[in-house]
């Protein structure tokens with residue numbers, strides 16, 4: 001299994017299990033199945049609403065001796081309603097309580113967007129804090145404090161553009177160690193990869209398989225399917241692999257981590273077995289040509305008229 005290396009010698013397994021959209025009643029079993037089948041990296045977040053069940057599963061595998069805590073890599077994320085300095089560490093402690101852990105391996109600021117404390121999801125402009133009310137550097141400094149206190153071994157961000165990373169890096173000596181973003185063959189993120197590599201920031205690819213189980217996907221029946229893409233299917237056939245395995249393997253070859261979500265035992269195993277696929281130059285060239293800067297997660301849910309977060313990805 002490939003790993004991404006950190007300066008202190010820690011290693012993040014390149015393939016992790018995603019838990020976004022994994023329903024309660026299923027997520028615990030998925031986590032247990034994944035760990036029993038060799039996964040060592042689980043990606044969580046407070047807003048997924050399922051950390052308590054993930055915690056139950058982690059407690060079981062640790063108690064049963066299937067894995068040791070130090071061999072697991074557990075990531076979680078600070079939700080947008082806890083960006084205020086005084087709210088960061090309590091939010092992290094709640095996640096630790098839910099996950100039944102003493103420390104995380106990685107804690108990320110989930111979005112460069114702040115909601116008012118108590119707002120789970122914004123309904124109007126009044127539900128947001130402005131950039132002046134919740135400066136990202138203040139949230140970041142608390143993340144660093146959490147690391148110093150040993151509540152998490154590493155800290156990073158998610159959904160940050162190069163512009164936002166640059167801004168944060170200009171204000172701190174200790175920048176994010178990881179940026180987790182949407183990344184797949186339709187959104188290859190080449191310039192962000194280059195920026196992050198120059199600044200020693202690892203990338204994790206979310207929605208690697210196109211997140212066809214998003215609520216928004218039901219509303220967008222015409223959005224392009226990655227797993228049904230003809231080129232991906234042809235390459236998969238050539239290697240006797242599945243389309244998902246081709247994509248996951250492509251991610252790890254490019255040096256990012258990748259967190260495919262599944263609650264199905266066969267697919268959980270299949271996704272980890274993608275390490276066996278051997279993509280060649282021609283395959284990589286054909287996949288490179290699929291980039292069309294297409295996002296499944298548009299961030300539109302944060303765009304309310306006139307708030308400070310309209311251009312969330314800094315692309316306008």
Ligand code: A2P
Nearest residue numbers: 207208209210211213244260261262263264267
């Ligand atoms: P399921 O959980 O039933 O396996 P993403 O990781 O991009 O968010 O995509 C998750 C979606 O992809 C889920 O609908 C998940 O369904 C599905 N999925 C996960 N692994 C595979 C696979 N190997 N083949 C096909 N679909 C998969």
